[in-house]
Amino acid sequence: MHNPLYQLAQNKYDAAQKILVAVDCIIFGFDDGVLKVLAFKRKVEPFCGSWSLIGSFVAENESTDEAAKRVLFEITGLKNIFMEELKTYSSVTRDPGARCISIGQYALISLSKKNKKLTETHGAEWLSIIDLPELVLDHQQMVADALERLRNKARFYPIGLELLPKKFTIPQLQSLYEELFQLLFDTRNFRKKLLSLNMLIQLDEKDKTSSKKGAYLYEFDYDKYNTLKNKGFNFSLFKS
Amino acid sequence: MHNPLYQLAQNKYDAAQKILVAVDCIIFGFDDGVLKVLAFKRKVEPFCGSWSLIGSFVAENESTDEAAKRVLFEITGLKNIFMEELKTYSSVTRDPGARCISIGQYALISLSKKNKKLTETHGAEWLSIIDLPELVLDHQQMVADALERLRNKARFYPIGLELLPKKFTIPQLQSLYEELFQLLFDTRNFRKKLLSLNMLIQLDEKDKTSSKKGAYLYEFDYDKYNTLKNKGFNFSLFKS
DNA sequence: GATAATAAATGTATAAAATACATTTATTAT
DNA sequence: ATAATAAATGTATTTTATACATTTATTATC
Numbered sequence: 232m233h234n235p236l237y238q239l240a241q242n243k244y245d246a247a248q249k250i251l252v253a254v255d256c257i258i259f260g261f262d263d264g265v266l267k268v269l270a271f272k273r274k275v276e277p278f279c280g281s282w283s284l285i286g287s288f289v290a291e292n293e294s295t296d297e298a299a300k301r302v303l304f305e306i307t308g309l310k311n312i313f314m315e316e317l318k319t320y321s322s323v324t325r326d327p328g329a330r331c332i333s334i335g336q337y338a339l340i341s342l343s344k345k346n347k348k349l350t351e352t353h354g355a356e357w358l359s360i361i362d363l364p365e366l367v368l369d370h371q372q373m374v375a376d377a378l379e380r381l382r383n384k385a386r387f388y389p390i391g392l393e394l395l396p397k398k399f400t401i402p403q404l405q406s407l408y409e410e411l412f413q414l415l416f417d418t419r420n421f422r423k424k425l426l427s428l429n430m431l432i433q434l435d436e437k438d439k440t441s442s443k444k445g446a447y448l449y450e451f452d453y454d455k456y457n458t459l460k461n462k463g464f465n466f467s468l469f470k471s
Numbered sequence: 472m473h474n475p476l477y478q479l480a481q482n483k484y485d486a487a488q489k490i491l492v493a494v495d496c497i498i499f500g501f502d503d504g505v506l507k508v509l510a511f512k513r514k515v516e517p518f519c520g521s522w523s524l525i526g527s528f529v530a531e532n533e534s535t536d537e538a539a540k541r542v543l544f545e546i547t548g549l550k551n552i553f554m555e556e557l558k559t560y561s562s563v564t565r566d567p568g569a570r571c572i573s574i575g576q577y578a579l580i581s582l583s584k585k586n587k588k589l590t591e592t593h594g595a596e597w598l599s600i601i602d603l604p605e606l607v608l609d610h611q612q613m614v615a616d617a618l619e620r621l622r623n624k625a626r627f628y629p630i631g632l633e634l635l636p637k638k639f640t641i642p643q644l645q646s647l648y649e650e651l652f653q654l655l656f657d658t659r660n661f662r663k664k665l666l667s668l669n670m671l672i673q674l675d676e677k678d679k680t681s682s683k684k685g686a687y688l689y690e691f692d693y694d695k696y697n698t699l700k701n702k703g704f705n706f707s708l709f710k711s
Numbered sequence: 712g713a714t715a716a717t718a719a720a721t722g723t724a725t726a727a728a729a730t731a732c733a734t735t736t737a738t739t740a741t
Numbered sequence: 742a743t744a745a746t747a748a749a750t751g752t753a754t755t756t757t758a759t760a761c762a763t764t765t766a767t768t769a770t771c
């Protein structure tokens with residue numbers, strides 16, 4: 232690591248102060264029409280019994296993304312889930328335990344019954360975004376910021392789909408958008424707009440869990456989306 | 472800082488490894504129809520003579536935003552300029568000098584002649600985004616990421632205006648959008664769309680620097696924008 | 712003081728997209 | 742066979758986007 236070429240610069244590096252760096256994960260799930268966030272009750276002081284997001288310090292030999300993926304895997308047992316850096320929380324006084332910078336990372340999980348159980352065996356709980364209890368440190372702010380980001384991004388990118396199973400119905404997607412944006416959409420217009428994008432692949436299966444008639448299952452055509460995205464297309468299901 | 476209540480947690484904090492944290496600033500300016508980024512030639516080893524963004528280590532007693540503002544002030548002599556966190560660069564191998572995490576922050580400056588001179592007295596230079604020379608470390612990637620963010624954000628928020636003087640003309644704004652998105656707009660439709668938002672305040676002054684007839688100067692009505700923004704309005708001047 | 716030169720400003724017709732709105736359909740349970 | 746339930750569908754109207762060419766205000770020059 233310490234090449235003699237870097238001698239001059241080395242003084243600069245040596246003079247600088249090192250700081251604790253952590254990641255905190257804001258993990259969203261869509262549970263039967265309700266948007267939830269994963270949290271756990273701290274079992275040690277300080278703040279024992281308080282709700283907290285899941286986090287970890289960043290080690291010397293890992294990037295912040297790697298640290299966040301490690302945390303996500305430890306708590307959910309899942310890999311390859313949607314995750315994106317939110318922002319840095321670096322107020323000098325944010326953590327009374329020590330000066331510590333935290334990188335917020337938000338993640339989106341499709342909450343099948345299996346996944347829901349997995350997370351709960353790890354001692355975490357899914358809390359509804361509405362009526363969220365108080366969280367430790369600046370974790371409340373992190374959730375608020377992540378929610379805002381999720382809304383802004385879901386407005387113009389198909390990331391909302393990460394909260395649904397790979398195979399989903401149109402009424403499910405509408406319900407997700409209605410919960411996320413706290414709006415009601417006309418079923419005819421929502422469906423028309425969605426199908427006009429020509430990015431849903433209709434399957435021969437129906438989901439009959441919520442009606443006798445059953446609703447057709449669809450998959451999203453990511454290949455087609457990525458091709459068009461590079462040509463300036465943007466995914467949007469409503470205007471105002 | 473070290474309250475006995477935090478004793479248990481303290482072990483955890485003490486066990487964690489501290490890391491060098493820096494900020495690097497991607498400062499954009501719009502110079503006579505051309506989008507530029509501020510860089511300087513390193514005067515010390517390593518990478519002496521190579522182009523680099525402007526950065527600094529984050530000190531124990533400042534947040535990352537404060538560090539970035541400090542750097543921006545040192546290099547431009549300006550305060551209150553638009554700045555937003557971009558993302559964290561934390562690859563273990565990104566800096567051969569030492570393990571160091573850097574937070575990219577991008578900023579937008581209105582390049583009056585005064586401001587242009589100010590930055591240049593500090594030894595920095597404005598480089599055109601097109602044909603950008605190689606930059607040290609991952610700074611090239613930072614500029615690419617910042618440009619993408621700028622485009623995505625300027626698409627739906629009026630941040631492009633931060634690159635123009637407070638008083639600007641419609642042809643200036645069109646030229647900015649054309650440069651930023653590498654598109655050409657019809658002057659009639661651009662103006663019509665822009666004015667239909669009802670967010671420009673026309674002044675009684677004209678800017679005659681680029682035509683004999685002169686173009687009317689306008690200011691952006693931020694109060695009106697902020698009010699409507701909270702009601703779901705989004706600023707957008709073109710569709711595809 | 713007439714003329715040339717220059718970029719700014721303007722209007723209309725057509726096409727596309729968004730919105731508002733009510734009925735029929737497929738299926739299961741009784 | 743009937744009732745119950747949510748899924749699926751069509752049309753008319755309004756709004757927004759697009760395509761496209763001429764006139765206007767001003768300065769510099771002859």
